[in-house]
Amino acid sequence: MSDDFDFDTRAVRAGTVRTGFNEHSEALFLTSSFVFASAAQAAARFSGEEPGFVYSRFGNPTVQIFEQRLASLEGAEDCLATASGMAAILAVCLATLKSGDHVICSANVFGATVQLFTNLERFGIETTFVRGANAAAWRSAVRPRTRLLFCETPSNPLMELVDLAALAALGRDSGALTVVDNCFCTPALQRPLEYGIDVVIHSATKYLDGQGRVLGGAVLGPRSFIRDALLPVLRTTGPSLSPFNAWVLLKGLETLALRLRAQSQTAARLAEWLEEQPAVERVYFTGLQSHPQWELARRQQAGAGAVVSFDLRPAAAEETLRARAWRLIDHTRLMSITANLGDTRTTITHPASTTHGRLTPEARARAGIGEGLIRVAVGLEAFEDLRRDLERALAA
Numbered sequence: 001m002s003d004d005f006d007f008d009t010r011a012v013r014a015g016t017v018r019t020g021f022n023e024h025s026e027a028l029f030l031t032s033s034f035v036f037a038s039a040a041q042a043a044a045r046f047s048g049e050e051p052g053f054v055y056s057r058f059g060n061p062t063v064q065i066f067e068q069r070l071a072s073l074e075g076a077e078d079c080l081a082t083a084s085g086m087a088a089i090l091a092v093c094l095a096t097l098k099s100g101d102h103v104i105c106s107a108n109v110f111g112a113t114v115q116l117f118t119n120l121e122r123f124g125i126e127t128t129f130v131r132g133a134n135a136a137a138w139r140s141a142v143r144p145r146t147r148l149l150f151c152e153t154p155s156n157p158l159m160e161l162v163d164l165a166a167l168a169a170l171g172r173d174s175g176a177l178t179v180v181d182n183c184f185c186t187p188a189l190q191r192p193l194e195y196g197i198d199v200v201i202h203s204a205t206k207y208l209d210g211q212g213r214v215l216g217g218a219v220l221g222p223r224s225f226i227r228d229a230l231l232p233v234l235r236t237t238g239p240s241l242s243p244f245n246a247w248v249l250l251k252g253l254e255t256l257a258l259r260l261r262a263q264s265q266t267a268a269r270l271a272e273w274l275e276e277q278p279a280v281e282r283v284y285f286t287g288l289q290s291h292p293q294w295e296l297a298r299r300q301q302a303g304a305g306a307v308v309s310f311d312l313r314p315a316a317a318e319e320t321l322r323a324r325a326w327r328l329i330d331h332t333r334l335m336s337i338t339a340n341l342g343d344t345r346t347t348i349t350h351p352a353s354t355t356h357g358r359l360t361p362e363a364r365a366r367a368g369i370g371e372g373l374i375r376v377a378v379g380l381e382a383f384e385d386l387r388r389d390l391e392r393a394l395a396a
């Protein structure tokens, strides 16, 4: 679908291909393989001489509609879907790195991402973790064998930003592939490729689905990278997105911008309210003027997103910060205590003991995840109900 159409229009229509039945809603192709007219056609399809679907591990019409629609929204030449966000990150690593190579990653990223890069050491690939906001640290960490620069912006859960244009410039200067996890903003609020970033990855599990139903992921970037470097990896390693999940995600994309607009507005009101609460030491939200990178957020994001994190003040009494944070979480009644985010239902999490609980204490400290930190991923409930829920929990 042409880029002349607005984002909202492409979100409901881009990539659509109809079968001979002319269905209006996208068809769900629950099939593992595709039938050939002859042995010769099978051979031509397998070799790639003739275009067409072969086997759903590496191509399926429903998955392809999702890939094309997301590519249109991110402004990417091409896209391949994966079974999860982690599968997308791993696939990029497998397509890019070999023993002896070096990666630079912002320290404040999702816990499993830190672990994934740390585990690459077993394969002779070293990762340097830097403060995402510190451009000089990125630059001085570059080595001759640096092949990959990876970040989340805003980061999970501390909303640290990376200057996308500066990262893209460093990628060009160093010859390393720049990869951004665009999970928190989604293309509705931020399009890293427009800043010169090479590749975007998604955990589609979050806002792209938006209703907490399925796992999914995606890698987006130049056609040469997606088809020549990534597809051979996905074809042989198998972290494919199921057609059913792709169909669910397509429904999610249709309301992506609407949901993010509404959820971001409620999140902004909650962030402002939280900043005034005496028990709260600090609020992390890129829409607040107190955010140290507020100007950068305004430049590269069309909105702040819907995740608000905050640090509790230490108590005067004996109680540990962890106990205080858990007590607050346990006294909410409306919010769901769950590690997912991007759902229509608000979720509340204690990152230090859940999403970032498997990190070493040093890695957690490096990422800035304290014991009093709480992450709220704001859903579609009414602001006043959410505010009252937190008010009750803070009072407790």
Ligand SMILES: Cc1ncc(COP(=O)(O)O)c(C=O)c1O
Binding pocket: 084, 085, 086, 087, 110, 152, 156, 181, 183, 184, 202, 203, 204, 205, 206, 215, 216, 217
């Ligand atoms: C920022 C970010 N990236 C990647 C992932 C991993 O995604 P998935 O759970 O789909 O593998 C998550 C999951 O929470 C995340 O928050």
